[in-house]
Amino acid sequence: MQQVFTKAMARNIFLGGSVFFLALYVALSIDTWHRIPDRDHADKLTPAVLQGKYIFDSNNCIGCHTVNGEGAYFAPELGNVYKRRGPAFIKAWIQAQPTGIPGRRQMPNFHLTQTQLDDLVLYLQWLSNIDTNNWPPNIQG
Amino acid sequence: MKYQSQKVAKPYFIGALTLFFGQIVFGLIAGFQYLDGSFLFPALPFDVVRMSHTNLLIVWLLMSFMGAAYYIVPEEAQTELYSPRLALITFWVFLTAAGLTILSYLFIPYAHLAALTGNAALPTMGRGYLEQPLPTKVGIVLVALSLLFNVTMTLIKGRKTTINWILVGSLWGLALLFLPAFYFPEDTVKASFAWWWVVHGWVEGDWELILGALLGFILIKMTGVDREIVEKWLYIIVAMTLISGIIGIGHHYYYTGAPSYWIWLGSIFSILEPIPFMLLIAFSFKMLMQRRREHPNKAAMLWALGTPIMAFLGAGVWGLMITLAPAQYYLHGTNFTAAHGHLAFFGAYVMISLSIISYAMPLLRGRLANSATAQRWEITGFWVMVLSMLVIALALTGAGIVTVILQRAADHPMSFMQVEGKARVFFWVREAAGLSFFAGLLIYLRSFFITGDYEYASEMKQALAR
Numbered sequence: 001m002q003q004v005f006t007k008a009m010a011r012n013i014f015l016g017g018s019v020f021f022l023a024l025y026v027a028l029s030i031d032t033w034h035r036i037p038d039r040d041h042a043d044k045l046t047p048a049v050l051q052g053k054y055i056f057d058s059n060n061c062i063g064c065h066t067v068n069g070e071g072a073y074f075a076p077e078l079g080n081v082y083k084r085r086g087p088a089f090i091k092a093w094i095q096a097q098p099t100g101i102p103g104r105r106q107m108p109n110f111h112l113t114q115t116q117l118d119d120l121v122l123y124l125q126w127l128s129n130i131d132t133n134n135w136p137p138n139i140q141g
Numbered sequence: 142m143k144y145q146s147q148k149v150a151k152p153y154f155i156g157a158l159t160l161f162f163g164q165i166v167f168g169l170i171a172g173f174q175y176l177d178g179s180f181l182f183p184a185l186p187f188d189v190v191r192m193s194h195t196n197l198l199i200v201w202l203l204m205s206f207m208g209a210a211y212y213i214v215p216e217e218a219q220t221e222l223y224s225p226r227l228a229l230i231t232f233w234v235f236l237t238a239a240g241l242t243i244l245s246y247l248f249i250p251y252a253h254l255a256a257l258t259g260n261a262a263l264p265t266m267g268r269g270y271l272e273q274p275l276p277t278k279v280g281i282v283l284v285a286l287s288l289l290f291n292v293t294m295t296l297i298k299g300r301k302t303t304i305n306w307i308l309v310g311s312l313w314g315l316a317l318l319f320l321p322a323f324y325f326p327e328d329t330v331k332a333s334f335a336w337w338w339v340v341h342g343w344v345e346g347d348w349e350l351i352l353g354a355l356l357g358f359i360l361i362k363m364t365g366v367d368r369e370i371v372e373k374w375l376y377i378i379v380a381m382t383l384i385s386g387i388i389g390i391g392h393h394y395y396y397t398g399a400p401s402y403w404i405w406l407g408s409i410f411s412i413l414e415p416i417p418f419m420l421l422i423a424f425s426f427k428m429l430m431q432r433r434r435e436h437p438n439k440a441a442m443l444w445a446l447g448t449p450i451m452a453f454l455g456a457g458v459w460g461l462m463i464t465l466a467p468a469q470y471y472l473h474g475t476n477f478t479a480a481h482g483h484l485a486f487f488g489a490y491v492m493i494s495l496s497i498i499s500y501a502m503p504l505l506r507g508r509l510a511n512s513a514t515a516q517r518w519e520i521t522g523f524w525v526m527v528l529s530m531l532v533i534a535l536a537l538t539g540a541g542i543v544t545v546i547l548q549r550a551a552d553h554p555m556s557f558m559q560v561e562g563k564a565r566v567f568f569w570v571r572e573a574a575g576l577s578f579f580a581g582l583l584i585y586l587r588s589f590f591i592t593g594d595y596e597y598a599s600e601m602k603q604a605l606a607r
Contacts, residue, residue, distance in 0.1 A: 007303070007369060010376035017380050021387040028388075028406070032334065035400045040330045050327050057267025057325075058255040063188025068397045069474030070333060071269060074175070074187050076557035077474065098183065105178030105558075108186050110252065130330060133404065135396030135470060140554040 039131040051116075052123030059110050066141075068132055074105065077141025082128040084139050087121045094120075142504040144215045146222035151505045152232050153208025154498045158586065160201035160239065161491075165579050167194035172575045175561075175568040185247070192272045193246050198486065199270060200239045203281075203315075205494035206351055207235075207288050210312060212501050213358050214292045217308075218299025223291050231287040238280040242273055264325050268336055271322045278322055285316040303372035304354050304361075307379060311350035318342040330398030341390045344485070345456075349382040349417060352452070352493045359445045359500050360425060364432035374424045378417050385413035392464040396473055404466040411464035415457030421449035437595045438503060438510035440519040440588075444496035447527060451488030459484050459534065471549045476564070477541025484534040487526075495523075495585075508594040513603075515591035522585025529578035536571035540564040 036042065061078065062071030068079040081090065094117060097107040112120065142148070171190045174180050181190075215222045222228060245254055251266070258274035260266045265275055273281070289312060296309050321338040357375045361368055391407025425446055436442060459481040463472045472478065499519065503511050510516070543564040547555045555563070 005373075007373040007376065010373050010380065011303075014376045014380035014383070017384040018387070021384055025387050025390070028402075029334075032394075032399055032403075033331070036328065036330050036334070036398065039400065040328060040398050042328050045327060053327065053329065054261075054264065057264065058252045058260060060188045060192070060251040060267055060272065062267065062269055063192055063251075063272070064186075066474045067329065068333070070397065071474075072188065072191055073474065073476050073479055074191070100179075102179055103177050105174070105561075106182040106186070108183060108250075127329065130398045132396045132398055133401055135473065137470065137549050138551075138554045140548050140556055 041126070041129055044126055044129075046122070048119045049122045049126045052119035052121070052126075055110075055112065055116050055120050056123055064107070067127060068130070069135065075107065077136060078124060079127050079130070079132070080136060080139060080141055082121070082124040084141065087125070090121055090124065091117045142216075142501075143219075144221050146225040146228075147212050147215050148505060149222065149225045149228040149232070150208040150212035150501060152229070153204050153211065154502060154505075156232065156236050157201040157205040157208060157494065158498070158589075160197050160204065162582065162586070163243070164194055164197035164201060165575075165582055167191075167197065169572070169575050169579060172568070172572040176565070176572060188251070189246050193243055195270055196246075196272065197239075197243065200235075202490050202494060204232075204235065204239075205498065206312070206315075206348075207232075207284075209351075209355055209494070209497045209501075210288065210292050210308060212497070212505075213308060213355070214295050214305055215299070217302045217305040217358070218295050220295060220299035223294035223298070227287055227291055231284055231291075234280070235284045238277055238284075242277045245274065246272075263323070265323055268325070268332070270340060271336070281319060282316070285312075285319065289313060289316055302368070303375060304357050307350055307357075307375060308354035311347050311354065314347040314350070315343065318347055333397045334394065334399055337390055337393045341386075341393055344490070345389060345414065346383060346386045348490060349386070350379045352448070352489055353378050353382070353421070355493050355497050356421065356425065356445060356448060359441065359496055360428045362500065363434075363436040363438070363442055363445065364428045365434040366428045366431050370431075371428065374420070374427075378420045378424065381413070381417040381420060385410050385416060389414050389464075392466075392469065395466050395469055407464065408466045411461065414464070415453065415461055418449065418453035418457040422453055425449050436510070437597070437600075438500060438516070440511070440516045440523070441496060441499040443520055443523055444492060444499045447523065448488070448492040448496050451492055451527060451530075452485070453488075454531075455481065455484030455486070455488035455534070459538075471545045472541060475541040475544040475549070476537040476567075477545075480534040480537035480541060483537065484530060487530045502589070503595075510595035511588070512591060512593035512595055513600055515588045515593070516595075518584055518588035518591060522581050522583075522588060525581030525584060526578055529574045529581055532574035533571050533578065536567045536574060539570075540567040543567065 064072050064075040065078045066073065094112065097109045167190050170181060170185065171187060171194055174187050174190065211222060211228050254274055255266050258276055260275060263275060265278055266272060292309050292312060296305050318339055321335050324335055326332045326335060353375050357371050360366065361371050388406050389410040391403040392411045394403035394407060429446065463469050463477055463481055503509065544560050547563055548560045
């Protein structure tokens with residue numbers, strides 16, 4: 001048994017297998033890269049949307065929320081929040097934070113300007129139109 | 142310990158355990174904020190606490206991997222470390238940078254920190270685990286380069302063993318896989334796709350190789366089993382890791398905007414992902430059976446055997462439950478994922494770190510094994526931490542199932558916050574288990590302060606008396 005399957009053979013499976021699947025992954029990723037712009041409407045990534053995305057990231061929104069299921073599980077999903085709540089509610093909600101209700105989970109006030117709020121909502125709108133293979137199962141996220 | 146320069150591992154291990162302590166404190170605060178949302182608000186909002194918890198985890202694991210490398214590479218290469226001085230300087234740079242980063246999280250609002258550190262010029266912040274400001278990310282690269290230079294030069298001038306090849310190779314992989322942290326596409330779907338290169342690449346790929354190398358080293362040393370046998374096993378294990386894990390990354394791409402073919406690719410390869418963990422269990426127990434010596438460090442042996450079992454449970458079993466596309470449709474982004482995250486990180490990477498620390502620290506302190514009393518404390522700490530983490534994982538699993546029933550798969554789905562209210566009992570259990578984990582950690586840390594050598598004669602007498 002020891003002689004039938006040697007260490008050199010095991011090493012070759014490791015090296016060969018890794019290289020093969022890495023090459024396959026790179027090929028698939030290149031294909032994915034070309035398909036993503038269609039699936040997420042990358043043509044609609046206007047400067048205002050990108051500004052909104054910068055506000056979103058630099059305030060660490062995924063430190064509590066999720067976007068398409070990724071992030072933290074302390075606060076609601078934001079990938080579809082635009083469809084769930086609509087722009088007016090979202091802006092009013094962000095401005096009304098923190099609620100200060102004892103015991104309730106608190107969201108900080110980020111002191112956003114009206115323009116920043118508009119941009120942020122445009123980004124949330126863009127997020128809500130990504131083709132995510134019908135996820136989440138319903139509007140509650 | 143055969144080479145003087147291996148001593149540089151000691152500050153790394155002590156630093157790692159100090160940061161581990163900090164990580165758990167933040168974990169307890171975050172867990173309590175699930176029960177009382179206004180706890181410590183606005184001083185410490187949840188996102189700050191969570192990011193301190195996860196970033197400390199990553200830093201202390203990296204620190205223990207580095208300590209392990211500085212300990213193992215010279216011994217395997219049968220030569221002194223290329224530059225112990227550089228390793229020591231690197232340690233202080235790393236510890237200072239990590240400390241300053243956590244302090245900046247705690248005292249500077251995130252958006253201000255981003256503005257202060259040039260995030261606008263090269264945006265990298267605001268992604269899970271990669272929240273660090275740009276200077277910290279650059280610092281991580283510099284620390285990694287220093288490590289790579291040092292261990293690679295040591296490898297080159299000394300004996301080349303399979304363990305060293307896999308260990309040094311996977312440290313190179315670790316550094317290379319961090320580079321996508323500097324690449325943050327404006328397209329969120331692409332950004333998520335690329336984020337997994339770092340996160341999946343580390344925890345479901347490269348770090349498993351590090352785990353394998355560390356476990357292989359410990360088992361060779363402790364059981365005296367022939368190196369050839371250990372190394373053949375290692376190659377098979379790491380081969381299965383990458384064969385299943387590289388395309389297995391597809392299980393992160395189902396519902397984040399990537400093309401649908403990942404649903405098939407990810408599901409098929411994810412089924413294979415528990416295999417390397419099963420092999421790790423078989424490997425470590427087979428080595429135990431074939432052992433040629435009784436090593437007095439029972440605590441280290443317990444960690445080394447516990448690691449593959451807990452890694453299999455957390456990464457293998459809990460991982461598999463959420464990686465198949467139809468299940469993930471309902472479980473994605475729930476506390477079920479958090480359960481898997483906790484159990485897998487603990488079972489695989491925390492436990493392998495504590496294994497190598499348990500094996501090496503007595504040697505670094507000039508003895509083959511700690512006194513029986515110290516080992517009893519350590520073993521008690523092992524059980525309390527392991528069992529507490531299992532309860533944490535079960536509680537989070539319960540919370541995740543509540544979300545599935547009331548929100549994801551319900552005819553009349555409740556809102557997120559309503560569901561969180563219904564899952565409250567599970568958050569209580571999680572927090573209680575967290576406190577018990579903390580107690581286990583204190584017991585474990587206590588064992589380091591009980592001095593004295595392992596005494597064969599007195600142990601023998603006691604054993605005979607029983």
